[in-house]
Amino acid sequence: xxxxxxxxxWFVVIYLASLATLLVTAFWTIDPFTTRIVQVxxxxxxxxxxxxxxxxxxxxxxxxxxALVTLTDALLAFPFAYYMARVASRRVQTLLFAAVLLPLWAxxxxxxxxxxxxxxxxxxxxxxxxxxxxxxxxxxxxxxAMWVVFSYIWLPFMIIPVYAALERVPDSMLEAASDLGARxxxxxxxxxxxxxxxxxxxxxxxxxxxxxxxxxxxxLVGGAGSSFIGNVIYSNxxxxxxxxxxxxxxxxxVAIMAVYLLIAQRLGAFEAL
Amino acid sequence: MEGFWTRLLLRVxxxxxxxFLFTPIVLIFLYAFNTSNIQSWPIPGLTLKWFSSTxxxxxxxxxxxxSLQAGLIATALALVLxxxxxxxxxxxxxxxxxxxxxxxxLPLALPGIVTGISLQAFFSFGGIxxxxxxxxxxxxxFCIVVVYNNVLARLRRTQGSLIEAAMDLGANGFxxxxxxxxxxxxxxxxxGAMLAFALSFDEVxxxxxxxxxxxxxxxWIFGAIRLGQRLPEVNVVVSFVILITIIPVLIAARxxxxxxxxxxxxxxxxxxxxxxAPAP
Amino acid sequence: xxxxxxxxxxxxxxxxxxxPGGGGSTQQQPPTANIKPPDSIGAGEGQLNLIAWExxxxxxxxKQFTQQTGCAVNAKYAGSSDEMVTLMKDGxxxxxxxxxxxxDADLRLIYGGxxxxxxxxxxxxxxxxxxxxxxxxxxTINGIHYGISLQWGPNTLLYNxxxxxxxxxxxxxxxxxxxxGLITVPDNxxxxxxxxxxxxKTKPDLKITDPYELKKNQFDAAVQLLKDQRPLIKxxxxxxxxxxxxxxxxxxxxxxxxxxxxxxxxxxxxxxxxTIPVEGATGWGDxxxxxxxxxxxxxxxxxxxxxxxxxxQALQALFFGETPVNTQACAQMEALQAxxxxxxxxDAPGSYFDQIKxxxxxxxxxxxxxxxxxxxxxxxxxxxxxxx
Numbered sequence: 001x002x003x004x005x006x007x008x009x010w011f012v013v014i015y016l017a018s019l020a021t022l023l024v025t026a027f028w029t030i031d032p033f034t035t036r037i038v039q040v041x042x043x044x045x046x047x048x049x050x051x052x053x054x055x056x057x058x059x060x061x062x063x064x065x066x067a068l069v070t071l072t073d074a075l076l077a078f079p080f081a082y083y084m085a086r087v088a089s090r091r092v093q094t095l096l097f098a099a100v101l102l103p104l105w106a107x108x109x110x111x112x113x114x115x116x117x118x119x120x121x122x123x124x125x126x127x128x129x130x131x132x133x134x135x136x137x138x139x140x141x142x143x144x145a146m147w148v149v150f151s152y153i154w155l156p157f158m159i160i161p162v163y164a165a166l167e168r169v170p171d172s173m174l175e176a177a178s179d180l181g182a183r184x185x186x187x188x189x190x191x192x193x194x195x196x197x198x199x200x201x202x203x204x205x206x207x208x209x210x211x212x213x214x215x216x217x218x219x220l221v222g223g224a225g226s227s228f229i230g231n232v233i234y235s236n237x238x239x240x241x242x243x244x245x246x247x248x249x250x251x252x253x254v255a256i257m258a259v260y261l262l263i264a265q266r267l268g269a270f271e272a273l
Numbered sequence: 274m275e276g277f278w279t280r281l282l283l284r285v286x287x288x289x290x291x292x293f294l295f296t297p298i299v300l301i302f303l304y305a306f307n308t309s310n311i312q313s314w315p316i317p318g319l320t321l322k323w324f325s326s327t328x329x330x331x332x333x334x335x336x337x338x339x340s341l342q343a344g345l346i347a348t349a350l351a352l353v354l355x356x357x358x359x360x361x362x363x364x365x366x367x368x369x370x371x372x373x374x375x376x377x378x379l380p381l382a383l384p385g386i387v388t389g390i391s392l393q394a395f396f397s398f399g400g401i402x403x404x405x406x407x408x409x410x411x412x413x414x415f416c417i418v419v420v421y422n423n424v425l426a427r428l429r430r431t432q433g434s435l436i437e438a439a440m441d442l443g444a445n446g447f448x449x450x451x452x453x454x455x456x457x458x459x460x461x462x463x464x465g466a467m468l469a470f471a472l473s474f475d476e477v478x479x480x481x482x483x484x485x486x487x488x489x490x491x492x493w494i495f496g497a498i499r500l501g502q503r504l505p506e507v508n509v510v511v512s513f514v515i516l517i518t519i520i521p522v523l524i525a526a527r528x529x530x531x532x533x534x535x536x537x538x539x540x541x542x543x544x545x546x547x548x549x550a551p552a553p
Numbered sequence: 554x555x556x557x558x559x560x561x562x563x564x565x566x567x568x569x570x571x572x573p574g575g576g577g578s579t580q581q582q583p584p585t586a587n588i589k590p591p592d593s594i595g596a597g598e599g600q601l602n603l604i605a606w607e608x609x610x611x612x613x614x615x616k617q618f619t620q621q622t623g624c625a626v627n628a629k630y631a632g633s634s635d636e637m638v639t640l641m642k643d644g645x646x647x648x649x650x651x652x653x654x655x656x657d658a659d660l661r662l663i664y665g666g667x668x669x670x671x672x673x674x675x676x677x678x679x680x681x682x683x684x685x686x687x688x689x690x691x692x693t694i695n696g697i698h699y700g701i702s703l704q705w706g707p708n709t710l711l712y713n714x715x716x717x718x719x720x721x722x723x724x725x726x727x728x729x730x731x732x733x734g735l736i737t738v739p740d741n742x743x744x745x746x747x748x749x750x751x752x753x754k755t756k757p758d759l760k761i762t763d764p765y766e767l768k769k770n771q772f773d774a775a776v777q778l779l780k781d782q783r784p785l786i787k788x789x790x791x792x793x794x795x796x797x798x799x800x801x802x803x804x805x806x807x808x809x810x811x812x813x814x815x816x817x818x819x820x821x822x823x824x825x826x827x828t829i830p831v832e833g834a835t836g837w838g839d840x841x842x843x844x845x846x847x848x849x850x851x852x853x854x855x856x857x858x859x860x861x862x863x864x865x866q867a868l869q870a871l872f873f874g875e876t877p878v879n880t881q882a883c884a885q886m887e888a889l890q891a892x893x894x895x896x897x898x899x900d901a902p903g904s905y906f907d908q909i910k911x912x913x914x915x916x917x918x919x920x921x922x923x924x925x926x927x928x929x930x931x932x933x934x935x936x937x938x939x940x941x
Contacts, residue, residue: 003357003358003360003361004357004358004361004362004365004373006353006354006357007354007355007357007358007361007377007417007421008358008373010354010413010414010417011376011377011414011417014392014395014410014414015379015380015388015414016376017395018388018391018392018394018395019387019391021391021394021395021398022387022390022391022394022395025394030930048934052934052938054937054938054941055937057941058937058941076290076293079282079283079286079287080286080287080290082283083283083284083286083287084287087280087283087284088287094523094526094527095523095526096287096291097526098519098522098523098525098526099291099294099295100294101471101522101525101526102298102515102518102519102522103294103295103298104471104472104475105471105474105475105514105515105518105522106297106298106301106511106514106515107475107490107491107494107507107510107511107514108475108477108491109477109491109494109495109498109507110301110494110507110508110511111297111298111301113312113498113504113507114297114298114300114301114304115297116312116798117300117304117312117313117314118296118297118300120798120799120802120803120804121802121803121804122313122314122802122803123314123802124296124300124314127314127315140802140804141787141788141799141804152293152294152297155290155293155294156294205378205381205382206381209381209382209383209384210384210385212384213383213384213385213386213387213478214384214385214386214478215386215478216477216478216495219740219791219792220792220795222788223786223787223788224783224784224786224787224788224789224940224941225783225940225941227937227940227941230384230386232937233386233390234386235933235937236933237390237393237482237639242930242933243390243394246390247390247394250384250386250387250390250391253383253384253386253387254383254387257382257383257384260382261375261378261379261382265371265375270374270375270378309821310817310821311794311797311798311801311817311818311821312798313798313801313802313821314802317821330612331612332612397642397643402646402647402648403646403648404648484629485629485646485648486602486603486604486627486628486629486648486649487627487629488629488630496607496630497607498792498794499607499630499632499792499793499794500607500608500792500793500794500813501792501793501794501797501798501817502608502817504794
């Protein structure tokens with residue numbers, strides 16, 4: 001109990017207090033000229049968000065993108081993690097694990113910037129494809145570009161928990177399944193998938209929430225009409241200094257993640273983090 | 274149990290994923306030698322001039338210094354607080370356990386912009402000026418989670434019987450901790466610390482909202498990208514950081530994830546795996 | 554207290570708008586108007602914390618300043634001029650000394666009480682400033698200087714010379730479906746003023762006289778023009794380097810830009826050029842302002858005096874591609890790069906400044922005394938709906 005006091009105090013005093021401050025601010029408003037906060041209780045900020053179709057479009061774009069990126073990363077990561085955990089030799093396993101961790105050390109910003117070079121009109125992708133006689137996809141500065149870059153940036157955060165979960169599936173269980181005559185794919189479907197589900201859910205917490213809260217990738221690789229919730233929050237904090245409105249907007253991803261986390265907890269994802 | 278074709282297919286898939294992961298990093302290395310400060314394909318020419326200009330740029334060195342400083346302090350704080358939390362939660366059986374464990378995951382799961390603006394609102398509300406310390410506080414908040422997860426994962430897989438046996442043999446609490454518990458959790462602590470540091474070192478969003486007049490390395494990079502006048506310097510710095518982290522990352526991978534326990538007993542004693550946390 | 558603050562703010566908004574330009578007549582006094590600036594500069598404090606545009610505190614002139622004065626300079630780079638307002642909250646928070654704010658942020662800083670009066674007599678080069686920039690309406694109120702002008706520049710039309718062999722003469726090209734998907738404009742709410750400026754010439758019946766003071770119908774027309782433009786846009790650029798990359802890599806052929814982008818692209822041999830179309834252009838004028846709670850005021854004054862000298866003004870102008878306010882900088886620019894003084898209009902006569910509509914904070918009070926102009930927070934909200 002004594003052990004718990006310092007970390008819990010840290011969280012309650014700093015983190016929860018901060019979140020609570022934010023929540024309260026959302027019900028205030030600002031003076032438009034001096035941009036000072038006026039502490040009058042109002043639900044004006046929420047009404048504005050609900051009434052304006054542009055905000056609804058931005059919210060659904062953000063959520064759909066977060067879901068798509070999560071799905072993509074799960075599909076990309078699963079076979080890779082399966083190979084790492086169950087096929088690769090120990091040596092290869094160590095190397096692959098390091099290879100997944102290493103990109104995390106290459107600045108996020110620099111990696112996103114490198115993607116601009118790949119995706120733009122005269123970029124690496126169009127150049128490579130046209131030089132082997134294929135049509136240029138020309139996806140630079142579009143939502144497709146954002147989807148590719150987000151999937152890239154957060155992929156390691158999906159691979160690692162899925163790998164962790166797959167490694168915990170005991171060989172003996174698979175052997176038992178095949179002894180009982182289960183076909184290979186059935187064994188994967190009935191044994192491996194359910195046992196690795198907490199890993200996938202744990203990874204999805206990262207990919208989903210990271211996409212949900214990002215605002216830099218849309219600025220750099222998005223085109224016209226690519227604003228995320230994060231961009232609107234950022235421009236209201238950074239540009240207009242309208243913290244109450246930003247706070248009201250921030251409650252949306254918080255609410256979404258709260259639901260997500262409760263479901264994840266049910267699915268046992270925290271054990272697999 | 275996998276057949277030849279399945280293995281081949283998985284191998285090809287793994288190769289494709291590695292290609293996907295490393296293409297941008299190869300480009301970062303290449304464009305550190307770019308003669309132009311505008312990135313265009315193919316590269317217009319090669320030069321070494323950015324290397325000397327990067328190291329003579331005091332902004333780069335001070336940003337690098339601040340990032341190291343903030344990362345080290347945040348990691349140290351997170352190690353203490355995160356391990357405490359993991360031990361406490363591990364021993365706990367009372368009903369609040371679920372709630373508390375959910376609470377500890379929050380800074381990791383909530384979008385970084387939410388953490389960032391709520392901390393900023395909190396600091397401005399409390400009249401605390403933004404400084405190196407506020408950066409450290411922000412980073413510590415999510416670094417705790419990483420350490421906590423790693424240590425807790427290891428504790429869950431440690432048989433309590435070992436500790437009980439030591440106690441039965443007359444060891445006192447401190448000796449049990451020093452001789453049994455500490456060796457058991459040490460690799461998970463190292464892994465947690467590495468990841469916590471990595472996250473702190475590359476954090477942009479929370480730092481944007483909690484930094485004062487100081488620039489951490491990612492903030493310097495964002496500034497340098499804005500006008501792009503010295504864009505290749507960004508690539509020089511990033512390449513340098515990748516190169517010096519290869520060895521520690523390999524060691525950490527070996528210690529924690531790289532199948533250190535892929536032996537027949539794996540079924541009864543699963544390996545400790547590194548949990549990662551994103552920059553919140 | 555809460556309502557009191559609101560009421561005061563309303564008075565401020567009403568009063569300061571009724572006498573635009575500040576020339577002679579009295580405006581509502583900002584909260585810091587009674588703080589008396591110093592009569593002399595004391596010993597330096599050894600430190601100086603600045604909020605600046607990237608490129609405004611470059612090593613090539615910062616180093617010498619530190620050598621001369623012993624003031625070590627720490628710069629925090631802001632992404633937008635309005636982000637500066639956020640950083641400067643609470644008079645710089647006892648942390649920041651100065652900010653290099655642009656005209657659209659200045660009034661908010663002044664009426665927010667975040668900056669305090671400065672004594673122009675302590676800046677020897679102030680007498681050499683272009684007349685307009687000695688007392689521009691965005692930083693001087695009732696004859697009190699809330700900062701010292703630094704540099705200025707126009708927002709230009711940048712185009713690809715291969716796609717436009719003939720120099721475009723009108724902003725119409727960025728609203729033209731012929732260039733669909735090949736246009737870029739800044740990701741900045743103040744862009745509404747550019748649309749309003751264009752409409753003031755092409756739709757005279759809207760009677761737009763000042764692109765920053767827009768009545769509801771004028772504002773709506775400008776917003777509609779930008780909404781119609783939206784499908785033609787490849788990208789709203791947020792960083793100068795974004796736009797450079799867009800032009801260099803063939804993603805766009807025409808757009809609104811700063812002279813900086815033109816200079817960088819030309820240096821990379823990209824086929825581009827820029828122009829100020831017949832409708833005129835918006836522009837920015839930057840000011841070094843002193844934080845109300847500046848912890849190092851002596852170093853701040855030393856810095857302002859230093860960056861106002863002809864030599865540093867010329868260095869900064871050529872580094873960033875903007876124009877000095879110090880008329881003596883012309884010769885220095887010529888020495889550094891022949892022909893640059895004329896190219897940047899550093900020798901422009903006073904009448905030239907009538908063509909440039911300098912950024913200022915849009916507020917509810919209109920120049921004609923009425924109070925129904927659209928304030929800045931609605932500009933931002935409209936900009937979000939335009940971009941989608």
